[in-house]
Amino acid sequence: MDTRKGFHQSLQELQHDLLKMGTLVEEAIHLAVKSLAQMDQELAEKVVAQDDQIDEMMLQIENGCLRLLALQQPMAGDLRVIGTALKIVTDLERIADHATDIAKTTLRLSGESLIKPLIDIPRMADLAKAMVREALTAYVERNIDRALALAEKDDEVDALYTKMFSEIVTMMGSSRAMNRQLTHLLMVARYLERVGDHATNLGEWVIYMVTGKRQDLNK
Amino acid sequence: MDTRKGFHQSLQELQHDLLKMGTLVEEAIHLAVKSLAQMDQELAEKVVAQDDQIDEMMLQIENGCLRLLALQQPMAGDLRVIGTALKIVTDLERIADHATDIAKTTLRLSGESLIKPLIDIPRMADLAKAMVREALTAYVERNIDRALALAEKDDEVDALYTKMFSEIVTMMGSSRAMNRQLTHLLMVARYLERVGDHATNLGEWVIYMVTGKRQDLNK
Structure with a gap:
Protein backbone atom coordinates (compact mmCIF):
# COMPACT_ATOMS: atom_id res chain seq x y z
CA MET A 1 0.00 0.00 0.00
CA ASP A 2 2.94 2.37 0.34
CA THR A 3 3.99 2.51 -3.30
CA ARG A 4 2.29 4.28 -6.17
CA LYS A 5 1.61 0.91 -7.77
CA GLY A 6 -0.02 -0.23 -4.52
CA PHE A 7 -2.26 2.80 -4.62
CA HIS A 8 -3.48 2.12 -8.14
CA GLN A 9 -4.04 -1.50 -7.28
CA SER A 10 -6.15 -0.37 -4.34
CA LEU A 11 -8.16 1.87 -6.69
CA GLN A 12 -8.73 -1.13 -8.96
CA GLU A 13 -9.97 -3.19 -6.03
CA LEU A 14 -12.23 -0.33 -4.99
CA GLN A 15 -13.74 -0.22 -8.47
CA HIS A 16 -14.22 -3.97 -8.41
CA ASP A 17 -16.02 -3.81 -5.05
CA LEU A 18 -18.30 -1.01 -6.27
CA LEU A 19 -19.32 -3.06 -9.30
CA LYS A 20 -19.98 -6.08 -7.12
CA MET A 21 -22.16 -3.96 -4.86
CA GLY A 22 -23.93 -2.57 -7.93
CA THR A 23 -24.74 -6.09 -9.13
CA LEU A 24 -26.22 -6.99 -5.73
CA VAL A 25 -28.30 -3.82 -5.76
CA GLU A 26 -29.67 -4.47 -9.25
CA GLU A 27 -30.55 -7.99 -8.20
CA ALA A 28 -32.29 -6.69 -5.09
CA ILE A 29 -34.58 -4.45 -7.18
CA HIS A 30 -35.26 -7.28 -9.59
CA LEU A 31 -36.17 -9.77 -6.87
CA ALA A 32 -38.19 -7.24 -4.85
CA VAL A 33 -40.41 -6.42 -7.84
CA LYS A 34 -40.64 -10.11 -8.70
CA SER A 35 -41.79 -10.87 -5.15
CA LEU A 36 -44.52 -8.25 -5.54
CA ALA A 37 -45.64 -9.32 -9.01
CA GLN A 38 -45.87 -12.96 -7.91
CA MET A 39 -46.94 -12.23 -4.30
CA ASP A 40 -44.05 -14.42 -3.20
CA GLN A 41 -43.64 -13.80 0.54
CA GLU A 42 -40.63 -16.06 0.90
CA LEU A 43 -38.75 -14.18 -1.81
CA ALA A 44 -39.68 -10.84 -0.20
CA GLU A 45 -38.24 -12.00 3.11
CA LYS A 46 -35.05 -13.02 1.34
CA VAL A 47 -34.67 -9.55 -0.20
CA VAL A 48 -35.16 -7.89 3.20
CA ALA A 49 -32.59 -10.21 4.79
CA GLN A 50 -30.00 -9.60 2.07
CA ASP A 51 -30.04 -5.85 2.64
CA ASP A 52 -27.67 -6.34 5.59
CA GLN A 53 -25.11 -7.80 3.21
CA ILE A 54 -25.33 -4.69 1.00
CA ASP A 55 -25.01 -2.40 4.02
CA GLU A 56 -21.95 -4.35 5.09
CA MET A 57 -20.39 -3.89 1.64
CA MET A 58 -21.04 -0.16 1.86
CA LEU A 59 -19.23 0.06 5.22
CA GLN A 60 -16.28 -1.92 3.91
CA ILE A 61 -15.93 0.22 0.80
CA GLU A 62 -16.24 3.41 2.83
CA ASN A 63 -13.61 2.31 5.30
CA GLY A 64 -11.34 1.38 2.40
CA CYS A 65 -11.82 4.83 0.86
CA LEU A 66 -11.07 6.66 4.11
CA ARG A 67 -7.95 4.59 4.67
CA LEU A 68 -6.77 5.22 1.10
CA LEU A 69 -7.31 8.94 1.55
CA ALA A 70 -5.53 9.10 4.86
CA LEU A 71 -2.59 6.88 3.98
CA GLN A 72 -1.86 7.90 0.43
CA GLN A 73 -2.33 11.67 0.25
CA PRO A 74 -3.72 11.40 -3.26
CA MET A 75 -3.53 14.30 -5.71
CA ALA A 76 -6.55 16.16 -7.10
CA GLY A 77 -7.61 13.58 -9.72
CA ASP A 78 -7.31 10.52 -7.46
CA LEU A 79 -8.93 12.49 -4.64
CA ARG A 80 -11.97 12.94 -6.87
CA VAL A 81 -12.00 9.24 -7.78
CA ILE A 82 -12.13 8.26 -4.12
CA GLY A 83 -14.58 11.02 -3.22
CA THR A 84 -16.77 9.77 -6.07
CA ALA A 85 -16.63 6.22 -4.75
CA LEU A 86 -17.83 7.46 -1.35
CA LYS A 87 -20.84 9.13 -2.97
CA ILE A 88 -21.59 6.18 -5.25
CA VAL A 89 -21.81 3.68 -2.38
CA THR A 90 -24.26 5.94 -0.57
CA ASP A 91 -26.56 6.13 -3.59
CA LEU A 92 -26.27 2.38 -4.17
CA GLU A 93 -27.17 1.73 -0.56
CA ARG A 94 -30.24 3.97 -0.83
CA ILE A 95 -31.32 2.11 -3.98
CA ALA A 96 -31.02 -1.14 -2.04
CA ASP A 97 -33.13 0.40 0.74
CA HIS A 98 -35.84 1.07 -1.81
CA ALA A 99 -35.67 -2.57 -2.92
CA THR A 100 -36.26 -3.45 0.73
CA ASP A 101 -39.19 -1.01 0.86
CA ILE A 102 -40.71 -2.80 -2.13
CA ALA A 103 -40.17 -6.24 -0.59
CA LYS A 104 -41.80 -5.01 2.63
CA THR A 105 -44.80 -3.96 0.57
CA THR A 106 -45.12 -7.54 -0.64
CA LEU A 107 -45.12 -8.61 3.02
CA ARG A 108 -47.75 -5.98 3.91
CA LEU A 109 -50.03 -7.26 1.15
CA SER A 110 -49.60 -10.83 2.34
CA GLY A 111 -52.73 -12.93 1.74
CA GLU A 112 -54.17 -10.55 -0.86
CA SER A 113 -54.38 -11.05 -4.60
CA LEU A 114 -53.28 -8.19 -6.82
CA ILE A 115 -56.19 -6.18 -8.21
CA LYS A 116 -54.65 -6.65 -11.64
CA PRO A 117 -51.34 -7.98 -12.98
CA LEU A 118 -48.53 -5.45 -12.62
CA ILE A 119 -47.47 -3.84 -15.89
CA ASP A 120 -46.03 -0.38 -15.30
CA ILE A 121 -44.19 -1.28 -12.08
CA PRO A 122 -42.05 -3.97 -13.76
CA ARG A 123 -41.45 -1.55 -16.64
CA MET A 124 -40.28 1.14 -14.23
CA ALA A 125 -38.09 -1.42 -12.47
CA ASP A 126 -36.49 -2.51 -15.77
CA LEU A 127 -35.75 1.10 -16.69
CA ALA A 128 -34.37 1.86 -13.23
CA LYS A 129 -32.15 -1.25 -13.19
CA ALA A 130 -30.85 -0.39 -16.67
CA MET A 131 -30.02 3.11 -15.43
CA VAL A 132 -28.01 1.73 -12.52
CA ARG A 133 -26.09 -0.55 -14.88
CA GLU A 134 -25.47 2.30 -17.34
CA ALA A 135 -24.25 4.57 -14.55
CA LEU A 136 -21.77 1.96 -13.32
CA THR A 137 -20.57 1.32 -16.87
CA ALA A 138 -20.09 5.08 -17.26
CA TYR A 139 -18.07 5.00 -14.04
CA VAL A 140 -15.81 2.16 -15.18
CA GLU A 141 -15.32 3.65 -18.66
CA ARG A 142 -15.17 7.22 -17.31
CA ASN A 143 -17.67 7.86 -20.07
CA ILE A 144 -19.40 11.24 -19.80
CA ASP A 145 -21.77 10.60 -22.72
CA ARG A 146 -23.22 7.54 -21.03
CA ALA A 147 -23.61 9.52 -17.83
CA LEU A 148 -25.36 12.38 -19.64
CA ALA A 149 -27.76 9.95 -21.35
CA LEU A 150 -29.16 9.00 -17.94
CA ALA A 151 -31.14 12.25 -17.82
CA GLU A 152 -33.39 11.12 -20.68
CA LYS A 153 -33.99 7.70 -19.18
CA ASP A 154 -34.91 9.32 -15.92
CA ASP A 155 -37.51 11.40 -17.76
CA GLU A 156 -39.09 8.11 -18.93
CA VAL A 157 -39.21 6.79 -15.37
CA ASP A 158 -40.71 10.07 -14.14
CA ALA A 159 -43.34 10.00 -16.91
CA LEU A 160 -44.37 6.47 -15.93
CA TYR A 161 -44.69 7.55 -12.31
CA SER A 175 -63.56 -0.32 -1.41
CA ARG A 176 -61.17 0.39 1.45
CA ALA A 177 -59.23 -2.82 0.79
CA MET A 178 -58.74 -1.83 -2.83
CA ASN A 179 -57.74 1.74 -1.90
CA ARG A 180 -55.20 0.35 0.53
CA GLN A 181 -53.59 -1.90 -2.06
CA LEU A 182 -53.60 0.87 -4.67
CA THR A 183 -51.90 3.21 -2.22
CA HIS A 184 -49.22 0.63 -1.48
CA LEU A 185 -48.64 0.08 -5.21
CA LEU A 186 -48.32 3.82 -5.74
CA MET A 187 -45.68 3.94 -3.00
CA VAL A 188 -43.77 1.23 -4.87
CA ALA A 189 -43.92 3.34 -8.03
CA ARG A 190 -42.57 6.25 -6.00
CA TYR A 191 -39.67 4.14 -4.71
CA LEU A 192 -38.77 3.18 -8.27
CA GLU A 193 -38.97 6.81 -9.35
CA ARG A 194 -36.47 7.51 -6.56
CA VAL A 195 -34.20 4.73 -7.78
CA GLY A 196 -34.08 6.58 -11.11
CA ASP A 197 -33.09 9.76 -9.27
CA HIS A 198 -30.29 7.93 -7.46
CA ALA A 199 -29.06 6.56 -10.79
CA THR A 200 -28.88 10.11 -12.17
CA ASN A 201 -26.92 11.02 -9.04
CA LEU A 202 -24.48 8.25 -9.96
CA GLY A 203 -24.15 9.82 -13.41
CA GLU A 204 -23.49 13.22 -11.83
CA TRP A 205 -20.68 11.76 -9.71
CA VAL A 206 -19.10 10.22 -12.81
CA ILE A 207 -19.16 13.58 -14.60
CA TYR A 208 -17.64 15.20 -11.52
CA MET A 209 -14.95 12.52 -11.33
CA VAL A 210 -13.94 12.99 -14.96
CA THR A 211 -14.30 16.75 -15.32
CA GLY A 212 -14.17 18.10 -11.76
CA LYS A 213 -17.45 19.89 -12.48
CA ARG A 214 -20.95 19.38 -11.13
CA GLN A 215 -23.86 18.99 -13.52
CA ASP A 216 -27.53 18.53 -12.68
CA LEU A 217 -29.00 15.55 -14.58
CA ASN A 218 -32.37 15.69 -12.86
CA LYS A 219 -34.08 18.97 -13.67
CA MET B 1 -3.20 23.73 7.70
CA ASP B 2 0.10 21.88 8.08
CA THR B 3 0.31 21.87 11.87
CA ARG B 4 -1.64 19.77 14.34
CA LYS B 5 -3.25 22.93 15.67
CA GLY B 6 -4.30 23.89 12.13
CA PHE B 7 -5.91 20.48 11.77
CA HIS B 8 -7.98 20.85 14.91
CA GLN B 9 -9.01 24.34 13.87
CA SER B 10 -10.14 22.88 10.55
CA LEU B 11 -12.17 20.26 12.42
CA GLN B 12 -13.81 23.06 14.44
CA GLU B 13 -14.71 24.89 11.24
CA LEU B 14 -16.09 21.68 9.79
CA GLN B 15 -18.31 21.21 12.84
CA HIS B 16 -19.47 24.82 12.60
CA ASP B 17 -20.39 24.38 8.92
CA LEU B 18 -22.31 21.18 9.67
CA LEU B 19 -24.36 22.93 12.34
CA LYS B 20 -25.08 25.81 9.99
CA MET B 21 -26.24 23.36 7.34
CA GLY B 22 -28.37 21.59 9.96
CA THR B 23 -30.09 24.87 10.87
CA LEU B 24 -30.89 25.56 7.21
CA VAL B 25 -32.28 22.04 6.84
CA GLU B 26 -34.52 22.34 9.93
CA GLU B 27 -35.78 25.66 8.61
CA ALA B 28 -36.49 24.11 5.22
CA ILE B 29 -38.72 21.45 6.79
CA HIS B 30 -40.45 24.05 8.92
CA LEU B 31 -41.18 26.37 6.01
CA ALA B 32 -42.17 23.55 3.65
CA VAL B 33 -44.82 22.25 6.06
CA LYS B 34 -45.94 25.82 6.78
CA SER B 35 -46.37 26.41 3.03
CA LEU B 36 -48.57 23.32 2.85
CA ALA B 37 -50.63 24.09 5.95
CA GLN B 38 -51.29 27.64 4.74
CA MET B 39 -51.35 26.78 1.02
CA ASP B 40 -48.75 29.50 0.53
CA GLN B 41 -47.41 29.07 -3.00
CA GLU B 42 -44.87 31.84 -2.72
CA LEU B 43 -43.33 30.31 0.39
CA ALA B 44 -43.23 26.89 -1.31
CA GLU B 45 -41.32 28.37 -4.24
CA LYS B 46 -38.86 29.94 -1.83
CA VAL B 47 -38.21 26.57 -0.15
CA VAL B 48 -37.59 24.92 -3.53
CA ALA B 49 -35.22 27.72 -4.56
CA GLN B 50 -33.24 27.56 -1.31
CA ASP B 51 -32.43 23.88 -1.78
CA ASP B 52 -29.60 24.88 -4.13
CA GLN B 53 -27.96 26.74 -1.27
CA ILE B 54 -28.07 23.61 0.91
CA ASP B 55 -26.67 21.48 -1.92
CA GLU B 56 -23.86 24.00 -2.31
CA MET B 57 -23.05 23.77 1.41
CA MET B 58 -22.92 19.99 1.14
CA LEU B 59 -20.40 20.19 -1.70
CA GLN B 60 -18.25 22.68 0.18
CA ILE B 61 -18.21 20.57 3.33
CA GLU B 62 -17.45 17.43 1.36
CA ASN B 63 -14.58 19.05 -0.48
CA GLY B 64 -13.24 20.34 2.83
CA CYS B 65 -13.40 16.83 4.31
CA LEU B 66 -11.62 15.25 1.36
CA ARG B 67 -8.89 17.88 1.46
CA LEU B 68 -8.43 17.41 5.21
CA LEU B 69 -8.15 13.66 4.74
CA ALA B 70 -5.66 13.92 1.92
CA LEU B 71 -3.48 16.65 3.39
CA GLN B 72 -3.40 15.71 7.04
CA GLN B 73 -3.15 11.92 7.19
CA PRO B 74 -5.34 11.81 10.29
CA MET B 75 -5.14 8.92 12.75
CA ALA B 76 -8.02 6.51 13.51
CA GLY B 77 -10.08 8.81 15.76
CA ASP B 78 -9.89 11.90 13.55
CA LEU B 79 -10.41 9.73 10.49
CA ARG B 80 -13.75 8.67 11.98
CA VAL B 81 -14.68 12.28 12.78
CA ILE B 82 -14.16 13.28 9.16
CA GLY B 83 -15.78 10.12 7.79
CA THR B 84 -18.76 10.89 10.04
CA ALA B 85 -19.00 14.43 8.72
CA LEU B 86 -19.13 13.05 5.17
CA LYS B 87 -22.06 10.81 6.11
CA ILE B 88 -23.85 13.52 8.09
CA VAL B 89 -23.89 15.99 5.19
CA THR B 90 -25.38 13.33 2.93
CA ASP B 91 -28.24 12.64 5.35
CA LEU B 92 -28.81 16.37 5.90
CA GLU B 93 -28.97 16.92 2.16
CA ARG B 94 -31.55 14.13 1.80
CA ILE B 95 -33.64 15.69 4.56
CA ALA B 96 -33.54 18.98 2.68
CA ASP B 97 -34.62 17.13 -0.48
CA HIS B 98 -37.68 15.90 1.41
CA ALA B 99 -38.44 19.48 2.45
CA THR B 100 -38.35 20.31 -1.27
CA ASP B 101 -40.65 17.36 -1.99
CA ILE B 102 -43.12 18.77 0.53
CA ALA B 103 -42.92 22.28 -0.92
CA LYS B 104 -43.50 20.83 -4.40
CA THR B 105 -46.64 19.17 -3.05
CA THR B 106 -47.89 22.61 -2.04
CA LEU B 107 -47.26 23.72 -5.62
CA ARG B 108 -49.07 20.67 -7.03
CA LEU B 109 -52.12 21.42 -4.89
CA SER B 110 -52.13 25.05 -6.04
CA GLY B 111 -55.65 26.50 -6.22
CA GLU B 112 -57.14 23.83 -3.94
CA SER B 113 -58.30 24.21 -0.36
CA LEU B 114 -57.21 21.58 2.12
CA ILE B 115 -59.93 19.00 2.87
CA LYS B 116 -59.31 19.70 6.55
CA PRO B 117 -56.69 21.59 8.57
CA LEU B 118 -53.44 19.65 8.91
CA ILE B 119 -52.87 18.21 12.38
CA ASP B 120 -50.72 15.11 12.20
CA ILE B 121 -48.41 16.41 9.46
CA PRO B 122 -47.25 19.42 11.53
CA ARG B 123 -46.86 17.09 14.54
CA MET B 124 -44.69 14.74 12.51
CA ALA B 125 -42.70 17.70 11.22
CA ASP B 126 -42.12 18.99 14.77
CA LEU B 127 -40.93 15.58 15.91
CA ALA B 128 -38.69 15.16 12.88
CA LYS B 129 -37.15 18.63 13.27
CA ALA B 130 -36.52 17.99 16.97
CA MET B 131 -34.80 14.72 16.02
CA VAL B 132 -32.48 16.51 13.61
CA ARG B 133 -31.59 19.07 16.30
CA GLU B 134 -31.03 16.33 18.90
CA ALA B 135 -28.81 14.42 16.51
CA LEU B 136 -26.66 17.45 15.81
CA THR B 137 -26.43 18.24 19.53
CA ALA B 138 -25.34 14.65 20.10
CA TYR B 139 -22.71 15.17 17.41
CA VAL B 140 -21.34 18.36 18.96
CA GLU B 141 -21.37 16.92 22.50
CA ARG B 142 -20.22 13.47 21.30
CA ASN B 143 -23.13 12.31 23.44
CA ILE B 144 -24.08 8.68 22.88
CA ASP B 145 -27.14 8.77 25.16
CA ARG B 146 -28.71 11.54 23.13
CA ALA B 147 -27.98 9.60 19.96
CA LEU B 148 -29.52 6.42 21.38
CA ALA B 149 -32.67 8.29 22.46
CA LEU B 150 -33.42 9.03 18.80
CA ALA B 151 -34.65 5.47 18.31
CA GLU B 152 -37.68 6.09 20.57
CA LYS B 153 -38.57 9.36 18.90
CA ASP B 154 -38.39 7.67 15.54
CA ASP B 155 -40.89 5.10 16.78
CA GLU B 156 -43.30 7.98 17.50
CA VAL B 157 -42.86 9.34 13.98
CA ASP B 158 -43.38 5.86 12.52
CA ALA B 159 -46.54 5.38 14.62
CA LEU B 160 -47.97 8.67 13.35
CA TYR B 161 -47.25 7.63 9.77
CA SER B 175 -64.31 12.01 -5.29
CA ARG B 176 -61.27 11.82 -7.53
CA ALA B 177 -60.15 15.33 -6.50
CA MET B 178 -60.32 14.37 -2.85
CA ASN B 179 -58.48 11.09 -3.45
CA ARG B 180 -55.76 12.97 -5.27
CA GLN B 181 -55.24 15.44 -2.43
CA LEU B 182 -55.30 12.66 0.17
CA THR B 183 -52.68 10.73 -1.79
CA HIS B 184 -50.45 13.80 -1.96
CA LEU B 185 -50.83 14.37 1.79
CA LEU B 186 -49.93 10.75 2.47
CA MET B 187 -46.77 11.18 0.39
CA VAL B 188 -45.89 14.17 2.59
CA ALA B 189 -46.34 12.00 5.68
CA ARG B 190 -44.05 9.45 4.08
CA TYR B 191 -41.38 12.11 3.43
CA LEU B 192 -41.51 13.13 7.09
CA GLU B 193 -41.26 9.52 8.17
CA ARG B 194 -38.10 9.36 6.04
CA VAL B 195 -36.74 12.49 7.67
CA GLY B 196 -37.03 10.63 10.98
CA ASP B 197 -35.06 7.73 9.48
CA HIS B 198 -32.33 10.10 8.32
CA ALA B 199 -32.17 11.61 11.81
CA THR B 200 -31.63 8.12 13.27
CA ASN B 201 -28.88 7.68 10.68
CA LEU B 202 -27.27 10.84 12.07
CA GLY B 203 -27.44 9.30 15.53
CA GLU B 204 -25.82 6.12 14.22
CA TRP B 205 -22.92 8.12 12.76
CA VAL B 206 -22.41 9.88 16.10
CA ILE B 207 -22.23 6.53 17.90
CA TYR B 208 -19.77 5.30 15.29
CA MET B 209 -17.67 8.44 15.64
CA VAL B 210 -17.43 8.09 19.41
CA THR B 211 -17.15 4.31 19.77
CA GLY B 212 -15.96 3.10 16.38
CA LYS B 213 -18.91 0.71 16.38
CA ARG B 214 -22.06 0.57 14.28
CA GLN B 215 -25.44 0.34 15.93
CA ASP B 216 -28.85 0.11 14.27
CA LEU B 217 -31.24 2.71 15.71
CA ASN B 218 -34.05 1.97 13.29
CA LYS B 219 -35.21 -1.59 13.74
Missing part, protein backbone atom coordinates in the same frame (compact mmCIF):
# COMPACT_ATOMS: atom_id res chain seq x y z
CA THR A 162 -46.86 10.54 -13.22
CA LYS A 163 -49.05 8.28 -15.38
CA MET A 164 -49.39 5.72 -12.58
CA PHE A 165 -50.21 8.39 -10.03
CA SER A 166 -53.06 9.65 -12.19
CA GLU A 167 -54.38 6.17 -13.03
CA ILE A 168 -54.25 4.90 -9.48
CA VAL A 169 -56.05 7.96 -8.08
CA THR A 170 -58.74 7.37 -10.72
CA MET A 171 -59.11 3.73 -9.65
CA MET A 172 -59.67 4.61 -5.99
CA GLY A 173 -63.26 4.24 -4.90
CA SER A 174 -65.59 2.77 -2.36
CA THR B 162 -48.96 4.27 10.24
CA LYS B 163 -51.98 6.02 11.78
CA MET B 164 -52.16 8.53 8.93
CA PHE B 165 -51.84 5.79 6.31
CA SER B 166 -54.82 3.98 7.81
CA GLU B 167 -56.93 7.11 8.26
CA ILE B 168 -56.25 8.47 4.80
CA VAL B 169 -57.06 5.17 3.10
CA THR B 170 -60.34 5.17 5.05
CA MET B 171 -61.15 8.70 3.85
CA MET B 172 -60.68 7.81 0.18
CA GLY B 173 -63.95 7.53 -1.70
CA SER B 174 -65.88 8.58 -4.74
